[in-house]
Amino acid sequence: MGRGKEVYSIVSIQPCMRKLLFTTLYCLLFCSASAQYLHDVPPPAVQEANWHYHPWWTLYASGAIVPNDVRIGNPGIGWGTALLFPLNGKVPDWQSPVWLGLDFNYHYFGTEQLGSLYVHYENWQLAFTTRITGTDKRKTKPFMDVQLGGRYLVGLTSDGRNYSGIILRRAWDGTATALNLGGLTATDYNIVREYGKMSLMGTLAPGVQFIGKRQHWSGVFIKCFLQFGTNTHYLNRDSLHVAQNPLLMPPQKGSGLMYGLQLGLTI
Numbered sequence: 371m372g373r374g375k376e377v378y379s380i381v382s383i384q385p386c387m388r389k390l391l392f393t394t395l396y397c398l399l400f401c402s403a404s405a406q407y408l409h410d411v412p413p414p415a416v417q418e419a420n421w422h423y424h425p426w427w428t429l430y431a432s433g434a435i436v437p438n439d440v441r442i443g444n445p446g447i448g449w450g451t452a453l454l455f456p457l458n459g460k461v462p463d464w465q466s467p468v469w470l471g472l473d474f475n476y477h478y479f480g481t482e483q484l485g486s487l488y489v490h491y492e493n494w495q496l497a498f499t500t501r502i503t504g505t506d507k508r509k510t511k512p513f514m515d516v517q518l519g520g521r522y523l524v525g526l527t528s529d530g531r532n533y534s535g536i537i538l539r540r541a542w543d544g545t546a547t548a549l550n551l552g553g554l555t556a557t558d559y560n561i562v563r564e565y566g567k568m569s570l571m572g573t574l575a576p577g578v579q580f581i582g583k584r585q586h587w588s589g590v591f592i593k594c595f596l597q598f599g600t601n602t603h604y605l606n607r608d609s610l611h612v613a614q615n616p617l618l619m620p621p622q623k624g625s626g627l628m629y630g631l632q633l634g635l636t637i
Contacts, residue, residue, distance in 0.1 A: 430634025
């Protein structure tokens with residue numbers, strides 16, 4: 371009887387072993403089959419650690435040209451700066467397609483000398499800017515600026531003071547104002563006449579940003595611009611030499627167009 375029970379136990383165990391073996395083989399086959407399709411599963415999105423948006427701050431050199439009917443001289447040379455912030459601050463800055471901010475620039479169009487008199491031509495601008503750009507990471511990032519603001523084209527007539535003297539006086543004026551030493555008046559600049567009129571202007575400016583190696587917002591950029599606006603008021607540079615009294619010469623109206631090129635650095 372003892373041997374019979376032993377044989378019965380072995381026989382009863384064999385079906386269990388077969389089931390366990392089949393189950394193990396099935397699991398192995400299922401896992402190996404699933405592994406064949408792992409390469410088709412998209413990888414999880416990479417999250418940027420500790421990201422925060424960075425303002426788009428630029429410093430640039432600028433050259434500008436006015437139409438031939440605005441007789442103030444060509445080209446104008448100057449500089450400018452812009453500070454832009456992303457419209458959507460909840461995503462990394464390189465993913466924001468729209469940026470908003472301000473752009474300021476200045477151009478000097480030359481000086482005309484009339485004996486002891488100097489007529490200096492300047493152009494100052496301040497504009498609200500909307501920048502539209504791509505949302506992918508790349509080494510070259512195109513963008514488009516749309517601007518609306520004001521433009522001040524001015525002719526300064528100084529007596530016995532050239533343009534470098536005007537610049538030095540302005541620097542001193544700024545220092546005196548910052549230190550509360552009292553400001554300068556037009557007489558201190560030897561300016562005997564200043565004529566300018568604020569005009570409205572809009573600008574379309576396509577450009578390309580060349581991204582730096584270390585950050586995805588830094589690098590250099592190049593941008594061309596086309597500006598249009600209301601008529602400018604200016605002192606005709608050619609007529610100054612034939613006027614009986616240049617100080618009494620009336621201003622003229624001209625086109626509000628201006629176009630040029632900017633080359634700068636994003637900080």
